[in-house]
Amino acid sequence: MALAKGESSWATDETRIFRKMVRQFIERELAPNHDRWAEQGHADAAAWTKAGTVGLLLPDVPEEYGGGGGTFAHEAVVVEELACAGMHIGFNIQSIVAHYILACGSEEQRRRWLPQMARGELIGAIGMTEPDSGSDLQAIKTRARREGDHYMIDGSKTFISNGSNAGLVCLAVRTDPDAVGPKALSLLVLETKNLAGYRVGRSLEKIGRHAQNTCEMFFDGVRVPVGNLLGPGEGRGLFQMMDQLRYERLSIGLSAVAAAERAVEITTRYVKERKAFGKPLLDLQNTRFKLAECKTEARIGRVFVDNCIQQFIAGRLDAVTAAMAKYWLTDTQFRIIDECVQLHGGYGYMQEYEIARMWADSRVQRIYAGSNEIMKEVVGRSL
Numbered sequence: 001m002a003l004a005k006g007e008s009s010w011a012t013d014e015t016r017i018f019r020k021m022v023r024q025f026i027e028r029e030l031a032p033n034h035d036r037w038a039e040q041g042h043a044d045a046a047a048w049t050k051a052g053t054v055g056l057l058l059p060d061v062p063e064e065y066g067g068g069g070g071t072f073a074h075e076a077v078v079v080e081e082l083a084c085a086g087m088h089i090g091f092n093i094q095s096i097v098a099h100y101i102l103a104c105g106s107e108e109q110r111r112r113w114l115p116q117m118a119r120g121e122l123i124g125a126i127g128m129t130e131p132d133s134g135s136d137l138q139a140i141k142t143r144a145r146r147e148g149d150h151y152m153i154d155g156s157k158t159f160i161s162n163g164s165n166a167g168l169v170c171l172a173v174r175t176d177p178d179a180v181g182p183k184a185l186s187l188l189v190l191e192t193k194n195l196a197g198y199r200v201g202r203s204l205e206k207i208g209r210h211a212q213n214t215c216e217m218f219f220d221g222v223r224v225p226v227g228n229l230l231g232p233g234e235g236r237g238l239f240q241m242m243d244q245l246r247y248e249r250l251s252i253g254l255s256a257v258a259a260a261e262r263a264v265e266i267t268t269r270y271v272k273e274r275k276a277f278g279k280p281l282l283d284l285q286n287t288r289f290k291l292a293e294c295k296t297e298a299r300i301g302r303v304f305v306d307n308c309i310q311q312f313i314a315g316r317l318d319a320v321t322a323a324m325a326k327y328w329l330t331d332t333q334f335r336i337i338d339e340c341v342q343l344h345g346g347y348g349y350m351q352e353y354e355i356a357r358m359w360a361d362s363r364v365q366r367i368y369a370g371s372n373e374i375m376k377e378v379v380g381r382s383l
């Protein structure tokens with residue numbers, strides 16, 4: 001079938017059918033529970049397993065590992081639909097962790113963890129950031145000492161999404177205390193159930209995304225089998241992260257475009273209905289010009305991100321372009337949503353209005369997964 005007006009270049013009949021199912025699932029199973037989850041700070045375990053049953057989790061992981069067997073186009077559908085619905089409940093992290101295992105794990109590791117993750121029985125988290133090292137990943141202190149056929153882990157992490165309910169943590173650790181530079185770090189997978197010495201700390205109070213938990217984690221003599229190391233040997237962690245962060249940054253860029261499009265859509269509707277000085281706000285030239293700018297920027301973002309998605313599916317999206325997408329699209333998202341808040345007037349500041357929640361939810365996009373300043377460093381190094 002030909003592309004419909006405004007449809008992404010990567011859409012196929014299969015992704016259209018998938019989108020319909022994903023949207024229905026979000027409307028029926030997720031959205032009605034969102035406020036309750038925001039209060040409790042995380043989605044119910046049952047939401048994860050239900051999402052797993054219908055194929056919402058790991059749609060772009062091969063079927064032999066329990067995934068949907070699709071491409072990033074299928075993941076893109078889920079990312080867009082969740083972003084449009086304002087559902088930030090950690091499903092994106094599940095895909096990110098799964099792709100670390102898929103790309104860096106052994107056959108045995110993939111078969112052990114991915115099917116459980118696809119079913120939503122095992123929730124994943126990625127633990128890089130520490131209290132004293134966020135942007136500077138090479139300063140990670142959490143230490144993994146080899147003792148026979150185990151690693152002994154000591155240290156702490158912070159700001160970890162899905163931290164409170166994670167059954168599996170992909171953890172960045174320092175395996176070589178003497179190495180300077182990138183070869184000091186490795187990635188270890190922790191199965192957290194009944195894991196002695198592992199403790200989840202506070203669920204941190206955020207200004208948005210209340211239905212997704214963000215936690216501290218502590219490791220005090222945690223023993224992990226050597227077989228849980230990702231990759232063929234120690235010292236590859238930083239390279240693995242740099243490679244896999246392309247996936248995460250593309251997903252974030254895409255969610256930014258989807259949210260920006262949604263903001264323009266709901267604000268256009270609002271300014272047609274809301275009257276000032278006896279006529280709809282849309283009749284004011286400033287309103288039309290501001291929304292024209294927002295719509296134009298969202299469209300530019302869409303063209304760029306669709307191109308990135310096609311490049312990614314073809315195996316050609318480089319780290320620099322992924323960094324460009326992450327920084328420019330999330331900056332643009334925030335600019336657009338902030339303008340849309342302005343066009344809503346006082347109602348735009350009220351929690352009960354979708355645009356207000358979108359504003360609070362969008363702010364972090366410029367900070368995590370490598371802040372936008374770090375993204376400019378990545379791009380800058382390519383000059």
Ligand SMILES: Cc1cc2nc3c(=O)[nH]c(=O)nc-3n(C[C@H](O)[C@H](O)[C@H](O)COP(=O)(O)OP(=O)(O)OC[C@H]3O[C@@H](n4cnc5c(N)ncnc54)[C@H](O)[C@@H]3O)c2cc1C
Nearest residue numbers: 126127128129133134135159160161367368369370371373
């Ligand atoms: C809601 C939320 C969820 C998160 N989820 C996760 C997660 O699941 N897993 C995980 O590991 N981490 C997670 N993070 C952490 C996030 O990735 C870090 O906050 C981010 O990388 C920035 O690190 P930092 O907070 O230590 O800031 P810093 O590194 O202290 O940076 C502070 C400021 O200095 C700027 N800066 C730093 N270095 C440079 C430089 N070289 N040039 C220019 N400017 C610079 C930064 O851009 C920033 O503006 C999450 C954070 C939040 C808020």
